[in-house]
Amino acid sequence: MFNDKVCFLIDDDFDDQELFELAVKKANPAIRCVFASDGDEAVKKLTREESFSPDFIFLDLNMPRMDGKTCLRAIRKISRLDNIPVIIYSTSNEVKDKLETKAMGANDYLEKPTNMTVLTNRLADIFNQ
Amino acid sequence: MSEHNPPPSLSFMGQLPEDLGMAHLAAIVTSSDDAIISKTLDGIITSWNNAAERLFGYTAAEAIGQPILLLIPEDRLQEEPAIVERLKKGERIDHFETQRITKNRRLLDISLTISPVKDSTGKIIGASKIARDITGQKEAERIIRENEEKFRMAVESTQLGTWEYNPLTGQLVWSDECRKIYDVPAGLPISFALFEEYIFPDDRLVVQQAFQQALDPAGNGAFDIQYRIIRYSDRQPRWVWAQGKVYFGRNNTALRFIGTILDITDDRMAKEELERLVEERTAELKNSNTELEQYAYIASHDLQEPLRKIITFTELLKDNLHDAGAVEKYYEKINYTARRMSAFIKDVLNYSRLLQVDTLQDTVHLNNVVQDVLTDFELLIEQSHAAVTITNLPVIKGDGQQLRQLFGNLFSNSLKFCEGVPEISITATILGTSDPANPAPLSGVPFVQIVFTDNGIGFEQQFAEQIFVAFKRLNNRQLYSGTGIGMALVKKIVERHGGTIRAVSEPGKGTSFFILLPIH
Numbered sequence: 001m002f003n004d005k006v007c008f009l010i011d012d013d014f015d016d017q018e019l020f021e022l023a024v025k026k027a028n029p030a031i032r033c034v035f036a037s038d039g040d041e042a043v044k045k046l047t048r049e050e051s052f053s054p055d056f057i058f059l060d061l062n063m064p065r066m067d068g069k070t071c072l073r074a075i076r077k078i079s080r081l082d083n084i085p086v087i088i089y090s091t092s093n094e095v096k097d098k099l100e101t102k103a104m105g106a107n108d109y110l111e112k113p114t115n116m117t118v119l120t121n122r123l124a125d126i127f128n129q
Numbered sequence: 130m131s132e133h134n135p136p137p138s139l140s141f142m143g144q145l146p147e148d149l150g151m152a153h154l155a156a157i158v159t160s161s162d163d164a165i166i167s168k169t170l171d172g173i174i175t176s177w178n179n180a181a182e183r184l185f186g187y188t189a190a191e192a193i194g195q196p197i198l199l200l201i202p203e204d205r206l207q208e209e210p211a212i213v214e215r216l217k218k219g220e221r222i223d224h225f226e227t228q229r230i231t232k233n234r235r236l237l238d239i240s241l242t243i244s245p246v247k248d249s250t251g252k253i254i255g256a257s258k259i260a261r262d263i264t265g266q267k268e269a270e271r272i273i274r275e276n277e278e279k280f281r282m283a284v285e286s287t288q289l290g291t292w293e294y295n296p297l298t299g300q301l302v303w304s305d306e307c308r309k310i311y312d313v314p315a316g317l318p319i320s321f322a323l324f325e326e327y328i329f330p331d332d333r334l335v336v337q338q339a340f341q342q343a344l345d346p347a348g349n350g351a352f353d354i355q356y357r358i359i360r361y362s363d364r365q366p367r368w369v370w371a372q373g374k375v376y377f378g379r380n381n382t383a384l385r386f387i388g389t390i391l392d393i394t395d396d397r398m399a400k401e402e403l404e405r406l407v408e409e410r411t412a413e414l415k416n417s418n419t420e421l422e423q424y425a426y427i428a429s430h431d432l433q434e435p436l437r438k439i440i441t442f443t444e445l446l447k448d449n450l451h452d453a454g455a456v457e458k459y460y461e462k463i464n465y466t467a468r469r470m471s472a473f474i475k476d477v478l479n480y481s482r483l484l485q486v487d488t489l490q491d492t493v494h495l496n497n498v499v500q501d502v503l504t505d506f507e508l509l510i511e512q513s514h515a516a517v518t519i520t521n522l523p524v525i526k527g528d529g530q531q532l533r534q535l536f537g538n539l540f541s542n543s544l545k546f547c548e549g550v551p552e553i554s555i556t557a558t559i560l561g562t563s564d565p566a567n568p569a570p571l572s573g574v575p576f577v578q579i580v581f582t583d584n585g586i587g588f589e590q591q592f593a594e595q596i597f598v599a600f601k602r603l604n605n606r607q608l609y610s611g612t613g614i615g616m617a618l619v620k621k622i623v624e625r626h627g628g629t630i631r632a633v634s635e636p637g638k639g640t641s642f643f644i645l646l647p648i649h
Contacts, residue, residue: 015438015462062430065592091434114440116448 005031005127008054010042010071011089012063016112020058020089023116027123031055039066043074046081054084056126058110061090061097069104076105087126164260167246170213172197175255184239184262186232200229202236216245216256226263238267290390294321296344296375296383310369310392312362329357329366343373346381350374352388368397431613435470439463476614479534483621493529495522495579499555502536509544515551522557523577526649527626535622536581538615539642543583546640552584559648568629574647576628584639593632 005028009020014037021033034054036042042059043066045052057075061068068088075081085107090097098109108126113119158165164181168174174197177189185192185200192199201209205227215222222243228236239260246255284291290307294300303311303319311327313319328336336356343352352373357366373388442459449455499519503510510517525532543553560567560576567576588596597620619642623630627647634640 013434015466019441091437092430112434112437114437114444116441116444 005056006034006054007031007056007058008034008036008042009058009060009089010036010039010063010068011058011060012037013060016060019116019119023119023123026116026120028127031127038063039068039071039074041065042071046075046078050080053080057081057084057086058089059086059106061088061092061101069101072101072104072106085126085129161259164258164262166192166197166258166260167255168197168258169255170217170253172209172213174199181260184231184237184260185229191232202228202230212243212256216243217253219245219253221245226267229260237262238264284389288392292373292388292390294386296386307390310367310390311358312360314361317361327359327361329359332356343375343386344383346377346383350377350383352386355393367392368394431473432470435466435473438466439470442466473614476618480614480618480621483531483618483625490526491529492524493527493532494524495532495557498522498529498532499536501533502540505537506540506544510551513544513547513551515544515553517553517555519555520557522555522579523559523648525577525626525646527646531622531625535619538619539581542615543581543585543640545585546587547583547585549584552639554580554582556580556582560645568645569647572647574649576645576647579644579646581642581644582639583641587634587636587638587640589636590634593634596632597630 007024009017011017011020017033017035024031024033034052036045039059059068059072059075063071066074068090072086072088075086086105087108087110088097088101088106089110089112091112093111101109110122110126113122158176158178161178161180164184165176165178166174166181167176174192174195177187177192181192182188187195187199198206198209208227212222212225222241225241225243227239227241229239230236240263241261242259244257245253246257248254283289284304284306288306288309290310291304292307293302299321301319301321301324308315308317308319313323317323325333325337336354339352339354342348343350352371352375355368355370358369359365360367369390370393371388371390373386375383376385376387378384442463446456446459446463449459496519499522503517509515540553544551556579558578558580560578562573562575566578569576596616598617620630623644623646628645630642630644632640632642
């Protein structure tokens with residue numbers, strides 16, 4: 001079952017992509033990571049590739065070209081992704097960002113942690129929900 | 130009345146009804162509120178009633194037999210011979226307003242009526258004087274006069290015009306100040322039609338409505354309106370403030386409509402100017418608030434990010450000390466991230482310095498500025514085999530260091546966002562004050578248009594505004610280094626020099642920056 005699971009991370013920071021993938025593998029080795037480097041690239045991929053259907057979407061907020069909030073709005077307009085959880089993955093710990101993204105249809109908010117163990121545990125929780 | 134000096138017979142006695150006897154007549158004289166005095170033609174007092182005693186302070190015993198000059202102040206002594214002359218001619222003197230002096234030397238304002246007294250043969254033998262104390266009345270008149278004078282001075286000092294409209298006749302009267310406000314020539318007849326004609330057309334209806342409302346007996350008769358007039362002399366619109374009041378008579382008929390008018394153009398202008406200034410300051414404050422919010426965001430996000438990474442990589446380094454490859458990799462990442470953070474802090478500081486307000490008055494030779502920048506980038510230009518062409522640039526007033534930063538950032542940008550051999554050109558065109566491309570021809574300041582063109586990776590035109598926003602990056606930070614502040618700094622520097630900047634770009638074709646700067 002798990003072999004099919006795909007986690008889509010939209011983040012412009014390659015270091016963060018690498019660290020995220022490390023944590024995902026530790027949390028659940030059966031989950032595969034797919035990346036997009038900004039909102040624009042992600043939305044294009046999700047709208048053009050009908051066959052691409054991730055099980056989790058992790059979304060950074062501060063990105064070039066199309067920021068996370070604009071991207072979230074675009075994702076929530078794609079009906080086939082209605083039941084796919086979108087988790088905000090950001091350095092920002094501002095309440096305003098948390099409330100706004102929740103109102104826009106984000107399912108969870110994961111602040112980028114400084115500790116790999118913390119990140120791994122949080123991801124494991126999300127995957128098990 | 131003194132017994133030894135009986136009053137002479139009064140000529141009018143013969144006209145009295147028969148039942149009014151001498152005693153009755155004497156009672157009237159005695160009880161009169163007006164002083165009644167008789168005298169001979171030589172001016173000797175022959176009778177003196179109670180009111181005379183009250184008024185002048187002398188008893189009848191003291192006054193009778195004394196010359197009338199007793200009552201006349203020194204500066205009016207010449208009045209008596211003139212009075213006597215007229216009496217001798219049989220003339221009567223009515224309501225002659227003069228001054229007399231009392232026993233205790235107090236000056237009184239009095240109104241005199243003097244009639245000649247004739248004997249039974251018709252010969253004038255003396256005079257009767259009726260003196261009425263008009264000191265109170267005179268005082269009241271003086272107060273009124275003074276108040277009128279004060280009012281006039283007040284009105285003149287406030288440049289308040291007054292007007293009066295007669296609703297019955299339609300006649301309109303303007304004070305001099307009122308005429309000054311309209312600046313009508315002396316002698317020009319004022320009419321209601323003229324008043325209506327010189328109301329600013331857009332305001333005519335509202336003034337007419339206010340006028341009619343004031344004249345409506347159902348209302349309170351008040352008129353209070355600010356509107357524009359057209360000044361007669363130069364046909365310039367002026368703001369005025371008119372106030373008035375309608376007075377109604379019987380049957381609710383409007384009898385008088387009086388009021389004031391004040392030119393408030395300067396006040397209005399000052400108020401509008403103040404409002405404009407407040408708006409401008411508010412906008413500046415909003416801008417500065419937005420910038421402060423950006424800083425707060427940097428503190429919470431942009432500066433947190435590299436720190437978070439450094440901590441994470443340090444942790445990973447510790448976990449992988451046995452793996453030489455991993456140690457090397459994480460060490461490099463920590464080093465790179467720390468350097469980036471340092472550059473970022475430096476740029477934030479530079480940017481914040483540009484928010485300070487100071488005058489930019491140095492004479493800056495832009496040719497020298499660009500040469501300095503080329504020297505800074507010498508190595509990079511050589512390594513990338515970049516081709517740089519520059520036309521002659523003008524001298525402007527500004528801050529040399531900031532302008533060096535401006536061109537430095539543009540060069541750095543062009544060399545950074547280029548995938549082939551960089552080609553950079555800088556051209557300058559002077560825009561005179563009559564040039565249609567001059568952004569502020571009315572200021573009388575010529576501008577220089579500097580076009581900075583490269584053949585770099587470019588961007589989609591829709592991002593042309595975004596590139597100048599601080600901390601917004603169009604490109605992935607790992608692919609292209611930079612802090613996201615460079616172009617925001619460029620824009621800020623241009624704006625601080627009173628200029629504008631815009632970018633025209635196409636992906637893969639390069640970018641042109643059009644910079645307009647005033648040449649002071």
